[in-house]
Each structure stands twice: as structure tokens, then as C-alpha cells.
Amino acid sequence: GEWKWNYVGRIQIQVRSGDQNLCSAEATALEACRHYFSVLPCMSLKELLKGGQRMQMPENVLPMLATLVDKAPADGEWLYEVKWDGYRATSFINKSEVNIRSRNNKPFNEKFYPVYNALKALGIQAILDGEIIVPDDDGVSDFQALQQWRSEADGDLVYYVFDILWLNGISLMNLPLIRRREILHEILHDGHDVIKHSSNFDTAPEDFMQIAEEMGMEGVIAKKADSKYVPDTRAKDWLKIKVKKFQEVIICGYTKNEGTNKQFSALMLGLYDGSGELVSVGPVGTGFNTKMQTEILKKLKPLVTRKCPFRVVPDYNKPSRFRPNPPKAEVTWVKPELVAEISYAEITSDGAIRHPSFKGLREDKDPKTVTWEKTKKTTEVVKRKKKVTIEKPSKHKERRTLLNPSEETQVREVNGAQLKFTNLSKIYWPEEKYSKRDMINYYYQVAPFMLPYMKDRPQTLNRHPNGINGKTFYQKNVTGKVAEWIATFPYYSETDEEEKNFLVCTNEASLLYIASLGCIEMNPWHSRTKKPDNPDYCIIDLDPDKNSFEQVIQAAQVTKQILDTFGVPGYCKTSGSTGLHIYIPFGAKYSYEHSKEFGRIIARMVHEELPGFTSIERATKNRGGKMYVDFLQNRPQATIAAPYSIRPKPGATVSAPLYWDEVKKGMKMKDFTIKTMPRRLTETGDLFQGVLGKGIDLKKITKSIAGLNDSYKKATNVLLKLL
Secondary structure: OOOOOOOOOOOEEEEEEEOOOEEEEEEEEHHHHHHHOOOOOOOHHHHOOOOOOOOOOOOOOOOOOEEEEOOOOOOOEEEEEEEEOOEEEEEEEEEOEEOOOOOOOOOOOOOOHHHHHHHHHHEEEEEEEEEEEEEEEOOOOOOHHHHHOOHHHOOOOOOEEEEEEEEEOOOOOOOHHHHHHHHHHHHHHOOOOEEEOOOOOOOOOOHHHHHHHHHOOEEEEEEEOOOOOOOOOOEEEEEEEEEOEEEEEEEEEEEEEEEOOOOOOOEEEEEEOOOOEEEEEEEEEOOHHHEEEEEHHHHHHHHOOOOOOOOOOOOOOOOOOOOOOOOEEEEEEEEEEEEEEEEEEEEEOOOOOOOOEEEOOOOOOOOHHOOOOOOOOOOOOOOOOOOOOOOOOOOOOOOOOOOOOOOOEEEEEEEOOEEEEOEEEEEEEEOOEOOOOOOOOHHHHHHHHHHHOOOEEEEEEEEOOOOOOOOOOOEEOOOOOOOOOOEEEEEEOOOOEEEEEEEOOHHHHHHHHHHHHHHHEOOOOOOEOOOOOOOOOOEEEOOOOOHHHHHHHHHHHHHHHHHHHHHOOOOOEOOOOOEEEEEOOOOOOOHHHHHHHHHHHHHHHHHHHOOEEEEOOOHHHHHOEEEEEOOOOOOOOOOOOOOOOOOOOOOOOOOOOOOHHHHHOOOHHHHOOOHHHHEEEEEEEEOOOHHHHOOOOOOHHHHHHHHHHHHHHHHHHHHHHOO
């Protein structure tokens, strides 16, 4: 029949379907229809906030905690959500001032800087409660990935927000949860990459648990729809039901078996019993790789002690049914200050953990609070089925950062190579305050697009170790001066009469290695090592002197018209400095001499069309301040800034591939920088792909030019003889 809703005050509601009583409770109509029928009545934020208490933003709120139970509850009305396996985080947002704190009040601003930046961008005044995770490809939280997270190269952080405690001068903690969820829905909008709602699922708890188990989730959280937020309390209105068994434990030492090549064999674990005594719960010897062991030992080293932290020293050489003669182990004790999380099969009768597996370190937990987390009994649950779906991360991810914003020296593994980046806060662009870190992060972001124009090409290194205003030098020979895994290409130095080696970019790791040397710009050969005498393209370099950039644009337009006349594809990019570059694909089918002579013909045609402000004279003094239409870049070992390369110029401008319809009056070099280019690439893709295509039929095109104008016969005959 017809439904009429009354939004004012609290009323007695009874909702029936036939003889079945669906809901009978005292609540607001808003709460009832939202919870039972997924209907959102139109209420303003002002109406939703009614009942809240006006107060200043609290300086600190310790989170409300859930009680562990063995089954989902049956009595009362409950909201169900995913139990995210991550770091609990309370966020205090006062417009541009943001503080993110862990469950034990540790700061998270620097550690999880993408979340900090995303919250700052919201520009609101609020206190939010949620969980920071790193989702896997199925959208399920991966705690080990979170524990090892250092930058966005390690995965995408997501802050799942499930509660709001304060907003615009009003405390919401005394409002029912379902109302707080509505307010949260009004404040946070969908479509954000980092900050997301932790959704409620209106489904039968047993179905939810089954799905959670199938998807590998940690468990389910059940919250009473009318529950208030009680800080620093493990409440019975919030329950957690785990699919797998997990336990926080304290690392109290580590063992190393005789003859092992591992850094350690097992971690000795403990926790506090009911009397506050630290007791052993056994070792864990699985779940960590070499990299994790290195990180764990690094954190344990300052905690090493001669004294066993347990009152009773555990038998770490104890034989078992399956290992009657275990290898002899030596133990190193540590102060009980580092918390880990493990999964396990069961707890034995003597209090030991059976089949434990290490999951990760819990730096957000206070070791003094780590005790057995015992489950409590609940009765069977009622059935109400509905499909549960978890949002999966986008497969088309935009790269963000390789290096985090705080650590001055960072080691990253790329393509299996360990890259060490140092002096990351050194300013390379003083006016913009862009650092070496910003430069390397840019090259990481554009590497998939840039690599085809760098891969297998010898490089002339242009090094700026102190930024664009510091001393710079070119480096060709890298013999004995670079990492062993870097590829090289030999050349003979007539000056020194000895064999030397160019550095060769082979993959993303070597591209970033070049950047780490302070190479602001990248200067690859036009040819690759397999065909060093055959360039992939011919280049026309429009290099202005006293010309305006509008004249450079005009020369590029004329160049395109000439190429179009003969059916020759041309691809334009900014130089990143003052000029434009036009590439013509050759497909590595012709020599540098062919490329130079063809470039000479095109350059001459451009000059004849624009004699007033262009020149093809090589000597600067003979150009009279005119734009140089340079074709002599087409020679062996000549280099030019690669597509997407940064230039050591104010503004951190980039050599940017262009659509031809962008090459017009009004285009500015400063439109393409290390800040704008990554986002542009997500929209345009690689506009230069055709440069590395099949290549033109040079003989056919040269004959066409010869037949067009007798004045070109001499030049075309030279080229035809070479062909």
C-alpha cells in the first residue's frame, strides 16, 4: 500500500509482511526504513545532526573496540560489515590540519602519507574512525603487504571509514550508529581512490561468514544499529566473529638452528596472562621470507638482552612427535617490546599455539595490552540473505610514488635489482622547491610510457648532482663506475686511444638508476644496440634563437604540411626547453646517413616556406638570430631529450608528445611539467607509439619529392644513390 513517513521525533514502529513481524521497535522512521528496506528518506544534514552535543573537537579519542564471539548474534538488530585486517586509525580533520592516530595513539601522518593527503583534500572538520589496509587483487586486505608498505609502489592504501564521531562542532557519539552512518554517507562521497565507506551488508550472518571464508577475509563485525560510540571500551554492542584464528603476540627472542643459512629459524613468542605475567606460547618458524627476516632483525637488534623475558625459560630445543631429533638451536633474547600477528590452528591444553604462521608486525599495538583474545559464546543467527560484494581495485592503476616523503635514503627493489636512492630531499628546482625525490618519483610514474624510447639504447649521461643551478657535466664512459648489473655498450675513444663503454638502459630499474645519478634529463641514442647504425627515426629539431614560440609553432605546422604532402607520418613533441621536435619513423631500416640526408631535404623545404625567420646554417654566426631547422641531429651517437624526459629548466618542464591539433597559438611549454604530465598520460596514453612503428618507404618518398620540383633533384639523387 501507500507508505507515509514521519521524520520528527521517536515513534513506535511495527512493520509486517502478512503474518510475519519484520520490525517492532522504538526508533526513528529514518532508522527503520534505511536499515530494513535500504530506503534513504530525504533528510538534510542539519536534521541528521539533531541530538548531537555541541562541543569543541576532542584532542584525543581512543577507539571503541569489539568483543570477540564465536557466532553472530540473533537478538536485536545488527549491522554487518567486513572485519578489515589492517591498522585501526582515528583521523582528526580540521580542514587542512590533519592528524591520523593509531589505536595506541601513534602518529600515522608520515607513515601513510597518501591517506593523510586524501583526508587533507576533503577540507572538512570531522573525526573519522576506520581501518587502513592494502587490498589484494580481489579487494581483500593483505596485512603482510600493509606491514611492508613504504610507498605507493608497494600497493594502494585504502582507508575504509566506518564511523564518524564529531562534525562541525557537534559530538555525534551519543547518536545511534545508523544515524552516524547516514551522516558519514553525506560527508564522504563515492569515487575516491583512497578514502572509502566500509559498507554495511544486509545479509544473513551465516551467509556473510561463508563468503568471508571463501574470499580469505579475516572475519565479520556485527554492530547494534542503535549503539552509541563509547571510546576506549570493548563493548558488547560491537562484536567480531573471526573466520580464521588470529592472535597478537609479543616477540621475546629468536632462534637460529645449527647449519642453517637463514637469518633466524624461529621467533620466540609470548603474551601476558590474567595475572600480568609474560608467558611463552611457543615459536613461529613459517610465514616470513628473507626480506621480512631482514626487517624484523633490524627492529630487534636494539632490543637484544642477555636476560630471558620469561620467568620460566622455554625449551626451544624440545623434540616433538614429528621432529624427535631437532637441530640444535641457539637463542637470542630480546626485550618484549615488538608485537606481531600470527594465524594458528588451535591452542593446545598447555597453552601453546599449534601450527602458527607469521603474518606481520603490529607497530600499532602496545605490547602491554597483548593477552589471549578469548571467544565468547553466542546463539544461532537468523537468516536474511543478500549478496555480498567487495569492491575490487582498478586494474588500470595510475602510478603515484616510488619513494615516500620522509626517509632521506631508501632502498627499493625494481626488476630484481636493489636500488639505493640517497640525498632525496636535495632541492633540484629552487623556485618550485622540487627535490631529487620528486624527480625520481616522476620517472617512476612515467616509466611504462618512457621505456620504449630508452630501452636498449646507449645513453649520454647529463648529470646535475646539485640541481638545475649547480655544476653539471656530461658522462659517456661508465667503465667500472656503475653497478655490475647495468648493461654497457663499447666504443673507442680516439682522444684517449682506448676502449670505453656507454651505459645502456635495458629496463625500468636501469632507467631509475640513471635518474638516481642526478640525470635530470635522459639522452638516448636514436638507434638500439642490436642495430647501432640504424636509427628508429629521423628528427627535425626546431631550435629558436630570437624567435617567439609562436614562430616555432608556425614552423612545426609547415613541417607537418610538407610531410602530409608526401604521405609521411610525423610526430611532434615539445623539447621541454624552447623548441619543438618532429619525429619521422624509420623502423631501423636505414642508416644515419640516410636519415641525415632526408632530414636535410625536409629542413630545406621548411626554410623555403619560411625564409624570413628560419635558417639551415649550421654555424650560429651565419643564422642572423633566426630559428635553426636542425637536421644534423641525425648522426651516430647524437642524442636529444627523450619523450617524457624532464629538462633542467625552471618549472621542471618535460619533453611532451603532442596531438597535432594542440600545436597552435596559445600552447605553452610550462603546460607540461613533472606535476601535470603523469595525469595527462592517464588521459592520452602514449601519443608517440607510431614513432617506433614500421617506418616509411624512404625510396618511394624520395622519388616523389624528386618528381615534384627540379630544384630538389640534386639532393634527392644524393639520397637515392645511398639507397
